[in-house]
Amino acid sequence: MSSGKKTPVQLISFVIKAILKKITEFVSIGDVNPFHDYPFGKEPRADSDTYLAIWEATKNKQYPLIGEFEEVCGFSIEKEWLHELALHTQVVVKESEICYQHGRLLYAALSNYLHKNNCDSVNILETGTARGFSSLCMAKALQDREKEGKIVTLDPLPHNERMYWNCIDDLEGAKSRVELLANYSDLVSQYVLFLEGKSKDTLDKLELSRIHFAFLDGGHDYEDVKSEVCYVRQRQEKEDIIFFDDYQQEYFPGIVKAVGELESDGSHHINIVVANDQRGYAIAEKL
Secondary structure (H helix, E strand, O other): OOOOOOOHHHHHHHHHHHHHHHHHHHOOOOOOOHHHOOOOOOOOOOOHHHHHHHHHHHHOOOOHHHHHHHHHHOOOOOHHHHHHHHHHHOOOOOOOOOOOOHHHHHHHHHHHHHHHOOOOEEEEEEEOOOOOHHHHHHHHHHHHOOOEEEEEEEEOOOOOOOEOOOOHHHHHOOEOHHHHOHHHHHHHHHHEEEEEOOHHHHHHHOOOOOOOEEEEOOOOOHHHHHHHHHHHHOOOOOOOEEEEOOOOOOOOHHHHHHHHHHHHOOOEEEEEEEEEOOEEEEEEEEO
């Protein structure tokens, strides 16, 4: 007969859930949010053949530097799983090249971190949820490594409001993010907490004392990135990670500047991984 006494892992999980419940009670972005008014348009942008053609072309591209990073880390995400998720959350109609290689990098980097650090549970912060692709890639790493943890992800886009997302699912009608990710509800329920709001309005309301791993893909202006970095680095210890999307001088100099400051002050080791001419990533490990 069970004594009812919780194991250390169960106690940690209980505390995390209590904290996250409190977060949801306090986080609010006010009454007016333009992201509730169909920010990607009020109808599908393309037919299924167009989205599938983009998907097929993107799947077949080779990224040798991404593969090298996976080899160094010792982990790689299941490719068919990645591509299927990307079809619903990354394949969109836009002028720039579709590239969702950050999913591979996030999975590899987080898996390597979990392997090296014997944590019973980890706190992960993401800014810039969008459709939920990155959150689920990180959740997949937690699941595959059989680790406890919670991904707190922020975005002005609402989680429960129906809209068109500029993706193939739009052809089935407007959906909420909950509905868009319905096939991944097991990962979402176990690992992901979606919060609505901009980081500058929301971060200080989060009661996170430790952030083991952060993925920053919110505002790309220097001041926005700097503010997020300041919040995260105060809550990190040696070997904790800050992962920056869109490290590219021509398009996003604010991100490059913020990363450069982390390197120049000697607080972090920076690893730059380039996918193509338009997309690069910076992975900062605290020293």
